[in-house]
Amino acid sequence: MARVTDRRRIVRFRLDGPPSRREDRLAGEEPLEIRLGARAFTVTMRTPGEDFDLVAGFLVSEGVVSEPGEIISLRYCAGVDEQGQQTFNVVEAQLRPDVPLPDTGMERHVYTSSSCGICGTASIDAVRKSARFEKHDDDGAVDLAVLASLPERLRAGQKLFDRTGGVHAAGLFSRDGELLCLREDVGRHNAVDKVVGWALRAGHLPLCGTILQVSGRASFELVQKAHLAGVPMLAAVSAPSSLAADLAEKTGITLVGFSRGNTLNCYAHSHRIRAE
Template sequence: MNRVTQRRRITTFRSTADPRRREDALAGEEPLEIRLGGSAFTVTMRTPGDDFDLVAGFLVSEGVVWEPGQLPSLRYCAGVDESGRQTFNVVEAQLRPGTVLPDTALERHVYTSSSCGICGTASIDAVRKSSRFDLRADTAGVDLEVLLGLPDRLRESQKLFDRTGGVHAAGLFTAGGELLCLREDVGRHNAVDKVVGWALREGRLPLAGTILQVSGRASFELVQKAQLAGIPILAAVSAPSSLAADLADDAGMTLVGFSRGSSLNCYSHPERIRAGSAADTGTGAGAAVDTGPADRSVPAAG
């Protein structure tokens, strides 16, 4: 199986010492080809590991599947590198007979980089995909202190980041702060797809009442992926984009950014966050959170 990390000899330069040669661990990045029914569907760059979760989550994000019965099997296809070793870089997904691919999925180009989850979408009109789950009907609430503690909870579990310093993370939490699933990858969208794919394969969709905490910024694509998985609250340690905030507002999702330390900024549907007396009593959906002027200090690593 491909290694999640690779060792490399590097040279470290310091202003106070002579250059030093040493070994460093780098996060693995390799292509993964996804095939549907024997035909190439897309190629994405990812960190090897949890590949079946990645494929399953990617298909949820494309609107192809939304329940585990639609994806009866996943398997690696034969493939070897120049040394004759199995690469595990091609996954064949078998869909339930009769599954119809959305036009947006059929129009997808063949290649997706690790930094973009919608780069292969053929048109702007195809970017917004309809979710089968109604987030506005999800009355989940979360105490402010729980929400503020999630970035640290996520960081504590980032084992691959500890070794390489070069991956993003996505963690799925309950409203009480219990970690359900954490995945890391060189691609932000891949980390989220791996979490969503885990949930699909575990029969947990829609992910009502949960919180998706991500280690970087909240982009449009991450909001869309969370929406398609039925996640009502998305929190990030850095900023959201304007389009991400617009989509979250339209979808009925609570979108949080700059969540760190003792403050956060809520960009849509703050009624799910219980602060002050609402959190103390545990009553109602919570009060709107006003954290003052937007905090744009440098986000934590990861």
Template sequence: MGRVTVRGKVLRIKDGSATERVDTFVVEEPLEIRLDGEPLSVTMRTPGDDFDLAAGFLVSEGVVSRAEEITAIRYCAGATEDGSNTYNVLDVSLAPGVPRPDTSLERNFYTTSSCGLCGKASLDAVRTQARWQVAEDGARIGADTLTALPDRLREAQRVFDRTGGLHAAGLFTAEGELLALREDVGRHNAVDKLVGWALRSGRLPLEGTVLMLSGRASFELVQKAWMAGVPMMAAVSAPSSLAVDLAEEAGITLAGFLRGTSMNVYAGRHRILLKKALSAPSAATGGVRSSGQ
């Protein structure tokens, strides 16, 4: 297995004085994902939980939704002179009868934000691929429980403590219990690793759970939540406009700017339990402000 961190020298400058020191860096390496021997995708990731990453990527792409649809995941020999394993190439074998993914432009759009198709096309693409409907009468979460999740996520980030350079995605129960956490240099990979863990554990769809993100909530991350059946999603930073549109389309509760005892709720506010009556929306943010009420 590849290394997650490496050590190296840095020049530290403080108050006009310079000193040399040894620091810890998070590793970033390419991972090629193959499907039955055929190249499918290459992503830059932090080594670790690679099988979960590949499985979660296939869930996000609408290729699989159950653990039994994957028969094997294995590392392939890397491109080294001696043929040794670099742990940077994975091959996933699908079960007989599982359709192979197509390569249409519309399908590829919603795995990257750079293809340039319009928002409606991307929303339609995800709608046709989603395997589960998010239950309207599912779990509820207290506002004070939700605003406590960023600290609980941060406390569980082991590699971040050493490097300060990783995104994290955590899966919590509606009571605030941490079920699983994954870290990666790419926030999309962190979510895929988490979804892959859930697939391989037979936990999909992820009903009654909350997906907590250490960064912002993009369209792609809401898409991944929908494909995994996650009803509630929260982030310490802002969502994009298309992320809000998709959350509303999917019926997902989406909260952002979780700071201290406050947050903005952008979609699915009916799942958040308040101790006091709902106040008027904030004119500055356009969201519903909660103060841990």
């Protein structure tokens, strides 16, 4: 069975003493194959857990679905490892008959790689065309003190990080700072997809009036996922990329970076931040 964590024997070295042997706990990382009906769609590396949320969120990020009724069912397909144990590493999504199947060939609409060679303008235009929700009408403000407190609130809920120190987190918050959903994964994009998938399956899309706080940097990919889910504000504890800032500006998303302690930087649409 797929494991969220794994125990390993290690040798710990230190400058002020002899080496010691101990047991350490690592975050699990295993492949997940996503199928659309009987068709193979993609494989992603993820931390096992909340796999149905991950698949649902990934399909939102791909522009395939935007409402829960478009996914008829999600189920694990049979698969065994070398020891003959069920792996739970293949999920089949059955889509409603009227939902067009995406292209499963080489030309996919996932703009995630910094080295993919896609023109920035073309990438932004493609994301804007595939989105079903708009942020321009969601102009509700968030208090600066609330926004600045979200990294600490996110960190307080990171139970898997406490055990392994090796995962990213994404948290969905209301404008008053209430935590609505938190997911962790070895991949920051997977953590966001798990949050979006939870929201889709609960019937909460579009995510108007919310803030998506992430534990790492703000990449183009994460802004893309926020846009396709209808999230008006994305905040990160580290830096955004230039293309992420461009996409946020053109799609109406408030983009925040370096949110640490008493300061934060806003790179697009600062009108949603209410400061004294």
